[in-house]
Every structure is written in structure tokens, then in C-alpha cells.
Amino acid sequence: MKMNRVSSFWILFFLGVFDAQSQSVKKLHENAILVDTHNDCLTSLTLEGKDIASKLTVGHSDLYKWGKGGLDVQFFSIWTDKTPRNKEGFYKDAVEEIDSLHHIILRNPDKMTFATTYREVKKRVNKGKLVSLIGVEGGHMIEEDMAKLDSLYSKGMRYLTLTWNNSTSWASSAMDETLNPDKLRQKGLTEFGKQIVRRMNELGVIVDLSHVGEQTFYDAIAETKKPVLLSHSSVWSICPVFRNVKDDQIKAVAKNGGVICINFYSGFISKEYDQQQKYLLKKKDSLMQILSFAAHEEDTMHMKKLWDLYYDSAMNAVRPSLEQMVDHIDYIVKLVGDKYVGIGSDYDGVSSVPVGLEDVTTYPKITEELVRRGYSNRSIKKILGNNVLRVMKANFK
16 A cells, blocks of 8 residues: 555656646747748648638648647748749739738738838737748749849848749759759859849848759858848758758858758658658559559559559658657757757648648647757757847848
8 A cells, every 4th residue: 555655656746747847848839939931821722712810621731720839920931833823924923922911911910910020020929929921932933023023022022032943044943953954054143143132132131042052052152141041941961852951051051140941841851751752753653553453453543542542651651750850950950059940841832741740730849859859948949930030130121
């Protein structure tokens, strides 16, 4: 009987310690300013007719989920593919998405607010509303027209990703520099590209170097007079894919005073995931033949469904963990310090995220993992948002 009482005491003691630690982590997360520099919900949800102000059963994001995740500041990505949606062109696509964000904010003034200056962000961040900013993902949306750069700035753009996967006439992308070098007229920034960077500095638009090729990266770093952002990129040394950044690039960003915001896409976090995906896509035809034979199936549509099920199952089996995502944060901190890394999830712009980071409600788990690894409260607050706020302050007017 005495042993049972002693056991009960220690069980209650450890439960109390665990609860106190959980409350401490929760308080730390709530007190930190959480900034996510990249979310694609305007393209993947809003333009598809989904209302992010309601509780959605699809996608990674909505206002209810953001509230649960403790998000304070969101850069909404303005994106269009290599072919414009509107016959008027890429710029029209960008304006359409920006307008959609403004309409959502107008319909939800108690839950969202818009900011264009650092002072506005700091003033509004503790008001219980999601502070919304605009990042334009791809220089092709200015259509080689400096006046359209100015116009997007006037409409609220506060970072411009110099390229998406597609290169422009004035900047080469990581995809083209890596996979299609023979198709490029030149690598890096042209003189017009350098003028774009200088004009962005003048306006107060952050130079975003996610998606750009290495030559463009170094040309832009040499040209800019202000800290840069990589709004959604991860570490090449952990997962060597063309979209991730190498050690020398990380060091260059630190020297510049910029921030690399870690992308949550499974294929940028785990090289095993990336290799599995490449293997399956390369062997798709032969694997489908094996599936067809095993299932005694010749119907094309049914075989496509079987393939999709097989592919999803195979890829889910190698999804990375939340801990593997935090490894990317850890790597940058150990290489250059805790001032140069942040969060750029790419939620609603990717097909797979790590286990434990299924949607925007899971941000507190990142705080919990950083605490578990021994990060100080001050370092965690830098990583969750203060580093990006510093870059905003240095760039915005």
C-alpha cells in the first residue's frame, strides 16, 4: 500500500512538471511574434472559390486555423504560372489576387488587417488580428516594365521574388540555371535586373531570392544595399535540390543581414523523399504496367486511380518529420547564428508537408521542438518572427 502511495506521488509530480513545461511553451509561443513569409492560399483556395474566412475542410489554411496556430503576421503570396490566367497578362493576374486579399480583409475587419510599413506591423500585431502583407512571387509579373513594379508597390507589394521557376529576360531562375542552362540567354542579372533591385531598395520592397539561380543570387546580393529575404527555401547540404541554398549562400545572406525562411515542402526537407519521388516518376510507365497486370485491369481511368493510390501511399511512407524540418533551422543557426533564419512554410503551395506540420494549426509544435533542443526564449523569438521583422524594418519606409 505504501509503495502505491509513493508511486502515485511521483506520477502526479511528473505530470505536474510536464504540465508546467507545456504551459511555459504555450506562453512562449503566444508571446512571440510569429511571422510566416510565404502562403499560397490566395491561388490555391481563394481563386478556386474557397472562403478562407470560414472553417475549410480542404487546404492548409483558414482564419480559424491561423488563430489556433498563433500566427501574427502573414505574407500572402501573389503568384501566377508561366502562362497567365488572364488574357491581359501576368500583371493582371497579380492585381486580381491582390484585390481578392483586400476584399477578404474588408469582409473580416475583426479578424484581419493590412500593413505596408514596419510601424503598422508593430502597431497592429498585438490587436488580435492577422496582420496581412503582400509578397509577389515572380518577376515575370512586372512584365519587364518598371512602372508596373511601382504600381504593385502602390498596391501593397512588400517583397518581390525576382524569379519563380521560370526565368525572365533580366534574371535567371534556379530551375533554369540547374536544369536548362543551354536555354538561357545569360545567367544572373542583366543591367535592367540590377536596376530593378536598385528600384526595389528605393521603394522599400524586400529583395526575395528564393527560386533564383546561384548567379542571380550573387548578383543581387552584390547590388542590394538592404537585407534580403529568402521567403521559402531550405538547406542544400541536408537536401540537395535546386531550390535549396548552399553553405556559401547562407553565409552571404548572413553577411548581408538577411533571413532564410525554411520551406516545409517534404521534397525540400528530406533527400529520401526527393529521391523516392524521382524514382517513382521515372519508373511510372513500367510500374503502371506491373499494377495493371496485378490488378487484371485495362481501363485507363481506373489505372490512373490505382497509380495515384500507389504513388500517394509510397510517398506518404517517406514523409519527413517535424524534427527533420527543424534540422534545417538548426543547421543555419550552427553555421551562421540565430539571426538569419525564419519560417516560410509554403502552406497551400505544396503537395506534401512533414508529419506533425499538417496545417497552420501546428506552428506551436515548432516552438515546442526548439525548446526541447535547448534554444533560449530569445533565440526562439528571433526564429519565429523577430528576424524577419528586422529585415522589414531595414527595408520598409
